[in-house]
Amino acid sequence: MSTAPAVDATRSRVVVVGAGHAAATLVGLLRQAGHTGEIVLLGDELDHPYQRPPLSKKFADGELEQWLRPPEFYQEQLVTIGLGEQVTSIDPAARLVGTSSGAEHAYDVLVLATGARPRPLPVPGADLSGIAGLRTLGDARVLRKWLAEGRRLVIVGGGYIGLEVAAVVRSRGVEAIVLEREERVLARVASAELSAIMTERHTASGTSIRTGVQVVGFEGEGGVRRAVLADGTGIDCDAVLVGVGAVPNDELAAAAGLERGLGGGVVVDELARTSDPAILAIGDVTCRPVPGFDGTRRLESIPSATEQARQAVAAILRTPPPEPETPWFWSDQFDLKLKIAGVVRPGPQVTLRGDPSSGRFALFHHHDGVPVAVESSNASPEFMAGKKWIASGTRVDQGRLMDPTVALRDAVI
Ligand SMILES: Cc1cc2nc3c(=O)[nH]c(=O)nc-3n(C[C@H](O)[C@H](O)[C@H](O)COP(=O)(O)OP(=O)(O)OC[C@H]3O[C@@H](n4cnc5c(N)ncnc54)[C@H](O)[C@@H]3O)c2cc1C
Known part of the structure; x- marks a missing residue:
């Protein structure tokens, strides 16, 4: 922290807002690193932090x-955990947070780990029963119930979450219809090549994928029965999952006067520090520096939340910062274990290694042989090599890379 807390860093009083992935990781790492001061973890969900x-x-x-830590962990580690406790105010001058139950907590260091929530779809009928987003255990239980009832599911949004749900639904033989506004699924997050491969896989499983369509409303009496498209077409359904992205829970940060990114999110540096010297922010709520990318951007992934938890530990204890990590995440669909490293953007050349029809392949995105991203499926060695090459700026011979009989190390120039 740029302004030293009043007390010895290892004994500082740390208050963490949000009891999700980033928060639970942080408190464990803090104790491991020798922090002995008071830690208060406040989360508005009723469950202990989970995956x-x-x-x-x-x-x-x-x-x-799947609990991130056994529930008894918090007591054993002397972490005061307040579940069902929403933080409603921050007073940065007095270094105090207030909660929905009327409690106040003083801090030396405040860590905002409030995550994100499903982006709403502001169209008529969006409040009908049978329409939900997916972020919490409660949401997933609803989805499980719909599946058990065999409800025909419309999924608005062909992003990773929507496609993962479609894969599960089809594996149970229930009807799934994906409605995507862009011209291809995964348009914001994957290459056109990967989109095409995944579209084929999902279509073969029986999912109906319609791209270039805009949902303008929902209809039904007593519950949703139809999604209405901009051209007036009605798509019959018994339930709707809205998976059109997430918005950061950054309202508290805004009220506390913290700097935010253009598209939302609390702006942090490579040590998770915000514009207030006593406040850090980690996880999906942040807008963060990313290696190989100018400025800051939002990442929504477990590896990013974990990396920022490490950064926050270094900031709190004033220990050396961790090495910056190439961003990566994973997605499981059918028998495909996708792992993606780097930031996928339009522009680079793409080299395919492996055979998509076998399920084992990797798409290397590169500028003149220097990889900037890799999208892999059931191909851990390719993923690991690609991630390493991106970090080191290693040049790779694309002719050799695309030949799976050539060892990866022999493709390096
Ligand atoms: C369905 C789904 C599947 C995913 N799959 C993958 C995957 O395969 N791979 C991957 O890398 N990532 C995946 N992710 C993303 C990953 O889960 C997130 O990046 C990660 O959870 C971010 O952690 P976080 O702590 O920032 O936010 P969260 O885990 O969302 O935790 C934030 C917590 O803060 C609480 N909160 C918010 N405001 C307040 C307040 N004012 N007071 C108190 N509490 C508050 C929230 O309710 C929440 O409990 C997935 C996400 C979802 C929803």
Whole structure:
């Protein structure tokens, strides 16, 4: 922190807002690193911090409740955890936060880890029953119930979460219809090549994918029965999952006068520091520096939240910062384990290694042989090599790279 807390850093009083992935990771790492001061963790959900990735991948299997730490961990580590406790105000001058129950907590260091929430779809009928987003355990339980009832599901938005849900729904033989506004699925986050491969895979499984269509409303009596498109077409359904992205929960930060990015999110540096010297921010709520990318941007992934938790520990304890990590994340769809490193943007050349029809392949995005991103499926060695090459700026011979009989190390120039 640029302004030293009044007390010894290892004994500072840390208040963490939001009890999700970033927060639970942070408190564990802080204790591991020798922090002995008071830690207060305040989260507005009723559950102990849990894994969100299974919510869209495992909701049919009864493997939903995967705690990030055993619930007794917090007591053992002397972390005061307040569940169902929403932080409603921050007074940066007095270094105090106020909560929905009327409690006040003083801090030396405040960490905002409030995450993001599903982007709403502001169209007529969006409040009909049978329409939901997916962010919490409660949302996933609703989805599980719909699946058990065999409800024909419209998924608005062909992003990673929407496609993961479609894969599960189809694996249970239930109808799934994906409605995507852009001309291809995964348009914001994946290359055209990966979009095409995933479209083929989902279509083969029986999911109906319609791109270039805009949902302008929902209709039904007693519950949703139809999604209405801009051209007037009605798509019959018994339930709707809205998966059109997430918005950062940055209202508290805004009220506290913290700098925010143009598209929202609390602006932080490579040590998770905000524009207030006593306030850090980590996870989906941030707008952060990303290696290989000018300025700051929002990342929504577990590896990013974990990396920023490490950065926050270094900032709080004033220890050396961790090495910056090439951003990456994963997605599971059918038997495809996708792992993506780097930031996928339009422009670079793309080299394919492997055979998409086998499910094992990697798409290397590069500028004149220097990889800037890799999208891989069931191809951990390619993913690991690509991630390393992106970080080191290693030049790779694309002719050799595209030949799977040539060892990856022999493709390096
Ligand atoms: C369905 C789904 C699947 C995903 N799959 C993957 C995946 O496969 N791979 C991957 O890398 N990432 C995945 N992600 C993204 C990943 O889960 C997030 O990046 C990660 O959870 C971010 O952690 P966080 O702590 O910033 O936010 P969260 O985990 O969302 O935690 C924030 C917490 O803060 C609480 N909160 C907000 N405001 C307040 C307040 N004022 N007071 C108190 N509490 C508050 C929120 O309710 C929430 O509990 C997935 C996300 C979802 C929703």
